[in-house]
Amino acid sequence: MSKPTSPFTKEQLLPQEEMIEVARKKGKLFIGIPKETSYQEKRVCLTPDAVAALTAHGHRVLIESNAGLGASFTDSEYSEAGAEITNDTKKVFGCPIILKVEPPSIEELTHINPQTVLISALQLKTQSKDYFQELAKKRITALGFEFIRDADGAYPAVRALSEIAGTAAVLIASELMSSATYGSGLMMGNISGVPPVEVVIIGAGTVGEFAARSAIGLGANVKVFDNSITKLRCIQTNIGRPLYTSTIQPKNLLKALRRCDVVIGAVRGKNRSPIIVSDTMVESMKTGAVVIDVSIDMGGCFETSEVTSHDHPTFEKHGVVHYCVPNIPSRYAKTSSLSISNIFTPYILQIGEEGGMENAVRFDRGLKSGLYFYHGILTSKSIADWFDLSYRDINLLIL
Numbered sequence: 001m002s003k004p005t006s007p008f009t010k011e012q013l014l015p016q017e018e019m020i021e022v023a024r025k026k027g028k029l030f031i032g033i034p035k036e037t038s039y040q041e042k043r044v045c046l047t048p049d050a051v052a053a054l055t056a057h058g059h060r061v062l063i064e065s066n067a068g069l070g071a072s073f074t075d076s077e078y079s080e081a082g083a084e085i086t087n088d089t090k091k092v093f094g095c096p097i098i099l100k101v102e103p104p105s106i107e108e109l110t111h112i113n114p115q116t117v118l119i120s121a122l123q124l125k126t127q128s129k130d131y132f133q134e135l136a137k138k139r140i141t142a143l144g145f146e147f148i149r150d151a152d153g154a155y156p157a158v159r160a161l162s163e164i165a166g167t168a169a170v171l172i173a174s175e176l177m178s179s180a181t182y183g184s185g186l187m188m189g190n191i192s193g194v195p196p197v198e199v200v201i202i203g204a205g206t207v208g209e210f211a212a213r214s215a216i217g218l219g220a221n222v223k224v225f226d227n228s229i230t231k232l233r234c235i236q237t238n239i240g241r242p243l244y245t246s247t248i249q250p251k252n253l254l255k256a257l258r259r260c261d262v263v264i265g266a267v268r269g270k271n272r273s274p275i276i277v278s279d280t281m282v283e284s285m286k287t288g289a290v291v292i293d294v295s296i297d298m299g300g301c302f303e304t305s306e307v308t309s310h311d312h313p314t315f316e317k318h319g320v321v322h323y324c325v326p327n328i329p330s331r332y333a334k335t336s337s338l339s340i341s342n343i344f345t346p347y348i349l350q351i352g353e354e355g356g357m358e359n360a361v362r363f364d365r366g367l368k369s370g371l372y373f374y375h376g377i378l379t380s381k382s383i384a385d386w387f388d389l390s391y392r393d394i395n396l397l398i399l
Contacts, residue, residue, distance in 0.1 A: 026352060026353055026355055027351075027352055027354075027355040027356045028058050028059060028060070028352070029054075029059040029060070029096075029097055029348065029351065029352050030059070030060045030062070030095050030096050030097065031046075031054070031059065031060065031061050031062070031095060031097045031098075031099055031348065032062045032063075032091075032092040032093060032094070032095025032097065032098050032099070033045055033046060033061065033062070033063040033064065033067055033092065033098075033099050033100075034064045034067065034089060034092045034093060034098070034100060034104075034108070035064040035065075035066060035067040035089070036067070036070070036100065036101055036102055037102075037105065037108070038102040038105075039309075040309060040310045040311075040327070040330060041070075041101060041102050041327070041330055042070025042071055042330055042333035043070070043071055043101045043329070043330055043333050043336045043337045043340065044067055044068040044070070044071050044073060044101065044333075044337050044341075045099045045100065045101055045119075045337075045340055045341065045344055046061070046063075046099065046341050046344060046345065047068075047071075047073060047337060047338055047341040048068075048073055048077040048078050048080070048081040048083075049081070049341075050341040050342075050344070050345040051063075051078055051081040051082060051083045052081035052082055053345055053349070054082075054345070054348060054349070054352075055081065055082030055083070056082075057349060057352060058352075059348070059352055060084065061078075061082070061083040061084065062083070062084045062086060062091065062092055062095055063075075063078050063083045063084070063085055063086075063092070064085075064086060064087070064088075064089060064092045065085050065086065065087045068337070070333050071333040071334045071336075071337040072333070072334050073334075073337070089111065090111045093108060093111035093112050093113075094111070094112075094113055095116075096113075096115075096116060096117065097116070097117045097119065097357075098112060098116060098117070098118045098119070098120070099119050099120070099344065099348075100118075100119070100120035100121075101120065101121060101340065102120065102121060102123070103120050103121055103122055103123055103126075103127065103131070104118070104120065106128075106130055106131060106134060109131070109134045109135070109138070110134075112138060112140065113138075114138045114139050114140075115138075115139050115140070115141075115375070116138070116140050116141075117140075117141045117142075117143070117357045118135075118140055118141070118142040118143070118373075119142075119143045119145060119344070120142075120143075120144070120145065121144060121145055121146055121157075122142075122144030122146060122147070122372060122383075123146075124382070124383065124386060125271075125297075125298065127387075129387045129389070132373075132378060132383065132387060132389060135373050135376065136373070136376045136377070136378065137376070138376065139375050139376035140373055140375075140376060141357055141371070141373060141374050141375055142371070142372055142373035143357075143367070143370045143371055143372070144370055144372050145157045145340075145343070145344070145370060146158050146370075147369055147370040147372065147380075148343075148347070148366055148367060148369065148370035149365075149366040149369045149370075150366055151366065156343050157340065157343050158206075159206050160339040160340070160342075160343060161329045161336065161339070161340075162205065162206035162207045162210070163206060163210045163339075164210075164328070164329040164332060164335060164336055164339060165207050165210075165266075165294050165328045165329055166206065166207040166208065166209065166210030166211040166212075166213075166214070166266065166294070167210050167211070167213070167214045168328050168329070168331060168332060169207070169211045169214075169264045169266070169292045169294055169328065170188070170199070170211050170214035170215045170218065170220075170262075170264070171214070172292055172313075172323055172328075172331075173188070173199075173262040173264070173290045173292050173323075174187075174188040174218065176290045176314065176321055176323060177197070177261065177262070177288075177290055182321070183288060183290065183321065184261065184286075184287075184288030184289070186261055188215070188218040188219070188220055188262075189218055189219050190218070190219025190220075191219075196219055196220055196221045197215075197218075197219075197220045197221065197261045197262065198220070198221050198223070198256075198259050198260040198261050198262070199211075199215045199220045199221065199222050199223070199260065199261070199262045199263075199264070200222075200223050200225065200253075200256045200257060200260040200262070200263040200264070201215075201222065201223070201224045201225070201263075201264045201266065202225045202226070202248070202253075202263065202264065202265050202266065202267055202276055202277070202301060203225075203226055203265065203266035203267040203268070203295070203301075204224050204225075204226035204228065204231035204232050204234070204235045204245070205226075205231065205266060205268065207264075207266035207294050208224060208226070208231075208235065208264070208266045209234075209235050209238055209239070211264050211266065211294075212224055212235060212239060212243065213239060215262075216239065216241070216243075220262075221244075222243060222244065223244040223245075223246070223256050223260075224243060224244065224245045224246075225245075225246050225247070225248050225252075225253055225256070225276075226245075226247070226248065226267075227247050227248050229247070232245040232246075232247075248276060253276070253277075253281070254281055254284065257277070257281055257282075257284065257285050258284050258285065258286070259286075260285070260286075260289060261286065261288075261289055261290065262289065262290045262292070263277070263285070263289070263290070263291050263292070264292045264294060265277070265291070265292070265293045265294060265295045265300070265301040265302055265305075266294045266295060267295050267301040268295065268298060269298060269299075272298055272299040273295035273298040273299050273300060273301045274301060275300070275301060275302070275303050276301045276302075277301065277302045277303065277304075278303050279303045279304055279318075282302060282303070282304045282317065282318050282320055283318040285318070285319075285320050286319075286320075287319035287320070288319065288320075288321070289319075289320050289321070290320070290321045290323065291304070291305075291320055291321065291322045291323065291324075292323045293305045293322065293323070293324045294328060296324040296325070296326050297326045297327065300324060302322070304317045304318070304320075304322060305322060305324045306322070306324060307324055307325075307326060308322075308323070308324045308325050309325060310325055310330070310331060313325045347360075347367060350364065350367075358398070361394075361398060362398050368394060368398070371394055374394060374397050374398070375397075377391075377392050377397065378390070378391040378392070379391060379392060379393070379394040379397065
C-alpha cells in the first residue's frame with residue numbers, strides 16, 4: 001500500500017517566523033505660530049478653524065497675540081478655537097514645532113531651541129549662507145512648504161498662491177484702468193456695442209492660466225504668449241475654449257503690445273526671470289495702458305520694471321502704468337491665509353498621526369521632498385550648489 005503524500009513540504013511544516021507590523025504611536029504636537037515680521041506680510045499659517053481641527057485631535061497651538069489680525073482673524077477667535085495666546089515672542093519660538101509663512105530672520109533664529117522643527121517658506125533667492133549655518137548649529141529640521149509635493153507630483157502651495165496671484169493681477173489691472181485712479185477709464189466688462197479690453201499675458205503657467213480665466217470671465221479679449229507649446233496646449237485645454245496663443249516672437253508680441261490695454265508678465269526663470277519686454281516695446285504701448293509684473297519676485301520680465309510696495313504700488317514710465325509689487329497674494333491676506341491653512345492642516349494632522357516629523361517624512365515621499373534640513377544636516381542639493389555648502393542625501397539619513 002502506497003504511503004499518503006502530504007500537501008505540505010517538510011520546510012512548510014516547521015514553525016515559521018512571522019513579521020508583525022509595529023503600530024506607529026500617535027504624537028501630541030505643540031505648535032508655535034509667531035506674528036509675521038517681514039515687510040507688509042499680513043498672512044498667517046493657520047485659520048481659527050484649522051486650529052480647532054488640531055486642538056480637537058489633542059494638539060496644542062500657541063499663537064502670538066495679533067498674529068492673525070492682518071488676515072482679519074482676532075485673538076478671541078483663536079482662543080475660542082482652543083489656541084493659547086501670548087504676547088511673549090520668545091515663548092512662541094520656544095515651541096517644538098514652529099509654523100511661519102515667511103522664513104524666520106537671523107534674529108528670530110536665535111530664539112529657536114535646538115532640535116526644533118521649522119515649517120515655513122524657504123525663499124531661496126532671498127537667503128544668505130548665515131541662515132543655513134544657524135540652522136545647522138541648532139540641529140534644526142526644516143521643511144520648505146514650496147517644495148512639498150502632492151500625490152500627483154505637483155506643488156500644492158506654489159499652485160495655490162499662483163492661482164491667487166493670477167486672479168489678483170486681473171483684478172488689480174481692472175482697478176488701475178478705472179478713472180477713479182488715473183487710468184484710461186476703461187472697464188473690464190463685456191458691454192454691448194463696446195469693443196472688449198485687450199489683455200496680453202506673457203507666460204502660460206498657473207499664474208497665466210488663472211489670469212486668463214479671470215480676464216475671459218470679465219469679458220476681455222485675451223492673448224497668451226509662451227515658448228512652451230505644451231503649456232500653451234494645456235492652457236487651452238484647462239480653460240476649455242479656443243484662445244489666441246503664440247510663441248514669444250518679437251514681431252507678434254510687439255503687435256499685440258501696441259494694441260493691448262493690459263499686459264501681465266508671469267514668466268519664471270531658473271535664477272532670474274528673463275526680460276521679455278524691452279524698454280522700446282513699452283514705449284510703443286498706448287498711453288494709459290497697464291503693466292502688471294507678477295515676475296518681479298524673480299527680477300521682473302519687463303526692462304522698465306522697478307520693485308514697488310503695497311503702500312506705493314505703481315509708477316508711470318512712457319505713459320504706461322506699472323504695478324511691480326512682490327508677493328501679490330499678501331494683498332489678499334485672508335484668502336491667502338485660508339489657502340495656505342488648507343494645505344498645512346492635513347500635513348500637520350498627518351505628522352501627529354505618524355508620531356512626529358521623523359516618521360511622517362519616512363512614509364510620505366511628498367513631504368520628504370520639502371525637507372531641506374534634517375537634524376542640522378543640509379539635505380537639498382540645490383541649496384548646496386547655490387551657497388557652496390556640503391549636503392547629504394535624505395534617503396541615506398532616513399531609512
